[in-house]
Amino acid sequence: MGEFLVRMNNAVTSPNFSLNSLPDAGRMDIACRCVTNAIFLSFALRKNVKIYLNLNGPPNPPVTICFDTNKLKNVYPDERNIASHIKIALRKLNPNFEVESEPGITVSKKSFEQIIKEKFENGFDLYYLTKDGKDIKEFDFKEKSFFIIGDNKGIPQKTELFLERYIKDKVSLGKIEYLASACITIINYEIDRKKY
Amino acid sequence: MGEFLVRMNNAVTSPNFSLNSLPDAGRMDIACRCVTNAIFLSFALRKNVKIYLNLNGPPNPPVTICFDTNKLKNVYPDERNIASHIKIALRKLNPNFEVESEPGITVSKKSFEQIIKEKFENGFDLYYLTKDGKDIKEFDFKEKSFFIIGDNKGIPQKTELFLERYIKDKVSLGKIEYLASACITIINYEIDRKKY
Numbered sequence: 001m002g003e004f005l006v007r008m009n010n011a012v013t014s015p016n017f018s019l020n021s022l023p024d025a026g027r028m029d030i031a032c033r034c035v036t037n038a039i040f041l042s043f044a045l046r047k048n049v050k051i052y053l054n055l056n057g058p059p060n061p062p063v064t065i066c067f068d069t070n071k072l073k074n075v076y077p078d079e080r081n082i083a084s085h086i087k088i089a090l091r092k093l094n095p096n097f098e099v100e101s102e103p104g105i106t107v108s109k110k111s112f113e114q115i116i117k118e119k120f121e122n123g124f125d126l127y128y129l130t131k132d133g134k135d136i137k138e139f140d141f142k143e144k145s146f147f148i149i150g151d152n153k154g155i156p157q158k159t160e161l162f163l164e165r166y167i168k169d170k171v172s173l174g175k176i177e178y179l180a181s182a183c184i185t186i187i188n189y190e191i192d193r194k195k196y
Numbered sequence: 197m198g199e200f201l202v203r204m205n206n207a208v209t210s211p212n213f214s215l216n217s218l219p220d221a222g223r224m225d226i227a228c229r230c231v232t233n234a235i236f237l238s239f240a241l242r243k244n245v246k247i248y249l250n251l252n253g254p255p256n257p258p259v260t261i262c263f264d265t266n267k268l269k270n271v272y273p274d275e276r277n278i279a280s281h282i283k284i285a286l287r288k289l290n291p292n293f294e295v296e297s298e299p300g301i302t303v304s305k306k307s308f309e310q311i312i313k314e315k316f317e318n319g320f321d322l323y324y325l326t327k328d329g330k331d332i333k334e335f336d337f338k339e340k341s342f343f344i345i346g347d348n349k350g351i352p353q354k355t356e357l358f359l360e361r362y363i364k365d366k367v368s369l370g371k372i373e374y375l376a377s378a379c380i381t382i383i384n385y386e387i388d389r390k391k392y
Contacts, residue, residue, distance in 0.1 A: 020216065022274055029274035033232075037381075042348070042373035077375065078218055078225035079275045152238065173385070175392040177238035179273065185233075185381040189369070196371040 002191055003124070003146045004051040004184055006034045007112050009153040011055040013063040015090035019080050026057035030151050032082035033181035035067055038188070040077045045069040046188070048143075053086070054112045064110040065089045071104030112159065116166050119146045125168040128155075129183055133170030136190050147171070147187055149180050198387055199320070199342045200247040200380055202230045203308050205349040207251040209259040211286035215276050222253035226347050228278035229377035231263055234384070236273045241265040242384070249282070250308045260306040261285045267300030308355065312362050315342045321364040324351075325379055329366030332386050343367070343383055345376050 010026035017025035022032065031053045038051040049069045056062050065086060067075070075085060089107035092099050098108035110118075120126060124146040127139075148155075148163065155163070173186050206222035213221035218228065227249045234247040245265045252258050261282060263271070271281060285303035288295050294304035306314075316322060320342040323335075344351075344359065351359070369382050 020276070022276070023272065029276075033229075033273075036229075036375075037378060040375055040378075042375055076219065077229075080216070080218070080225075174389050176388050178381075178385075179232075179236055179238055182233060182236075182381045182385075185374075185378045186385050189374075189378075189382050189385070192372050193370050 001048050001143050001145070002141070002188065003049070003119070004034070004038050004149060004187075005054060005112070005115055005119075005146065006031060006051065006149050006151060006180060007054045007155055007159070008056060008151045009156075010057040011053070011151075012057040013055050013060040013090065014058070015087045017087070019083050019087070022079060022083055026055075027152060028083055028086065029079055030180055031055070031086065032079040033179070034149070034184055035082045036077045036079070037181045037184040039067060039069050039072065039075070045072060045075075051184075052115055054115065056112070062109065062111045063090065063093060064108055064112075064115060066106045068104045068106070073103045075104075113162060116148070116163065120166045126163075126166050127169055127171045128160075128163050128167045129173070129187075130155075130170050131172055131175075131177060133172035136171050136173055136187070139169070139171065140194060141191055147184075149183055151180050197244050197339050197341070198337070198384065199245065199315070200230070200234050200345060200383075201250060201308070201311055201315075201342065202227060202247065202345050202347060202376060203250045203351055203355070204252060204347045205352075206253040207249070207347075208253040209251050209256040209286065210254070211283045213283070215279050215283070218275060218279055222251075223348060224279055224282065225275055226376055227251070227282065228275040229375070230345070230380055231278045232273045232275070233377045233380040235263060235265050235268065235271070241268060241271075247380075248311055250311065252308075258305065258307045259286065259289060260304055260308075260311060262302045264300045264302070269299045271300075309358060312344070312359065316362045322359075322362050323365055323367045324356075324359050324363045325369070325383075326351075326366050327368055327371075327373060329368035332367050332369055332383070335365070335367065336390060337387055343380075345379055347376050
């Protein structure tokens with residue numbers, strides 16, 4: 001269970017980035033680690049997990065790529081493998097409609113705000129991860145929970161104001177600020193520990 | 197705080213692996229993700245963390261590489277960057293003594309068993325991460341805690357028997373089996389939450 005949206009401020013929106021220098025592609029390495037931590041268990045994919053990467057870097061922002069574990073195939077946890085799937089998605093991007101670039105991977109021109117509105121309208125509880133939020137241990141997340149996470153540059157203030165209208169609550173992981181990818185591992189873990 | 201030892205069954209012990217195919221280097225990608233998750237916070241390195249990668253793949257096993265956050269410099273969280281430091285360490289390996297290959301990174305021919313004995317003799321509490329262990333939430337780890345983690349192939353049975361003599365306890369993260377790298381994030385998180 002659980003869906004994630006990572007807002008990547010500078011991740012490139014062209015497939016012409018090099019798999020040999022992911023940090024130079026607007027920190028595409030962060031996006032890749034977030035996907036790995038969202039979808040993988042030991043020897044298995046998690047069930048019913050989606051992660052949306054919202055890319056806002058040049059030349060053609062925004063682009064949103066979604067990985068859906070219920071349909072994914074042939075995906076491996078190393079950054080380079082995830083990046084290769086992002087590359088394929090960007091290559092198959094169509095400005096007019098959502099495309100399934102590979103099984104379980106979709107790509108579209110949807111903006112961060114569009115994704116938020118769609119999830120809100122579809123009955124999800126939206127949670128914004130921020131250090132001034134309420135302790136994650138106080139929550140009992142329902143099946144349709146949607147977690148919003150910033151990259152290393154965080155969520156712009158204007159976007160935070162937009163979020164206020166849609167989120168159910170702000171969530172904190174304690175006093176320490178973790179890598180975006182680690183936040184996803186921890187959210188999954190906290191949900192696991194409530195269930196099992 | 198906290199030190200980690202990851203036993204990599206097949207990770208190569210020659211510097212001649214390709215940074216473009218880390219999984220083919222005996223799953224060196226796992227080793228790299230473990231380092232990132234052990235040492236990084238958002239915009240900072242953790243203090244007083246060491247992670248030992250014990251490599252047991254061809255052609256020259258064993259090799260142990262240690263990253264010490266109190267001395268590390270110029271390390272970045274992407275897998276390829278960590279792998280490049282592993283490559284340098286393997287290139288500077290000396291069979292006769294421990295070498296500091298770069299600031300905060302040491303490499304030696306020490307075996308898994310040697311590291312375990314050293315830590316035990318230095319007064320560390322040793323914990324072996326395994327699904328039949330005691331729930332991590334029941335522990336209150338002291339400053340000198342040392343966590344032993346297997347890679348995707350786990351710890352061989354013979355090695356488990358060896359460990360029995362040295363460990364203080366077995367630790368479990370609940371009913372779910374996580375990636376080795378995720379286990380490290382979770383251990384760090386559980387320790388953080390006890391402290392802050």
